[in-house]
Amino acid sequence: MKPVLLKLSEIRSHWHDNIQEGWQPEQGYIDYLEDKIKNNEYLPPIIVVAETSGYVVVNGHHRIYAQLRLGNKHIKAFVLDGTFKDTEPLRRAEGLLKEYDGRTKYKYKFCGYLDRWAAAAENHGFVNKYRSVYRISVFSVLQRLIKVISNRKR
Numbered sequence: 037m038k039p040v041l042l043k044l045s046e047i048r049s050h051w052h053d054n055i056q057e058g059w060q061p062e063q064g065y066i067d068y069l070e071d072k073i074k075n076n077e078y079l080p081p082i083i084v085v086a087e088t089s090g091y092v093v094v095n096g097h098h099r100i101y102a103q104l105r106l107g108n109k110h111i112k113a114f115v116l117d118g119t120f121k122d123t124e125p126l127r128r129a130e131g132l133l134k135e136y137d138g139r140t141k142y143k144y145k146f147c148g149y150l151d152r153w154a155a156a157a158e159n160h161g162f163v164n165k166y167r168s169v170y171r172i173s174v175f176s177v178l179q180r181l182i183k184v185i186s187n188r189k190r
Contacts, residue, residue, distance in 0.1 A: 039081035046090035069102035080154035
């Protein structure tokens with residue numbers, strides 16, 4: 037399977053009527069992607085399925101958003117066989133992995149398997165090196181502080 041170059045105008049999302057206007061992704065990640073695009077660094081192709089009106093994105097909303105913001109007209113994509121509904125197990129699995137990674141503060145980086153699959157299909161060992169800034173609640177900081185103080189008293 038080889039990726040194809042698709043017009044961004046032919047790709048839509050089932051979650052956002054207009055990816056650029058109807059969605060507020062994390063700005064730091066978009067900046068990271070834009071830098072990679074400007075420097076011609078590798079990013080895996082997005083994953084889509086074909087529908088009668090064009091293509092529907094399965095994985096790659098952030099890359100689409102960054103490409104659109106940069107004014108680009110095309111993006112590299114893998115077109116999977118089947119319908120968007122057929123991809124539901126893939127999307128559900130990615131969501132569960134993201135949930136787990138969030139709980140472990142991305143210690144293991146299990147999510148992103150669709151990106152790693154797309155990169156491997158192009159014989160590339162892609163690893164997403166972006167690390168978001170974690171927001172720590174006052175409560176969790178106090179819990180850690182109490183634990184440290186308690187351990188010192190022993």
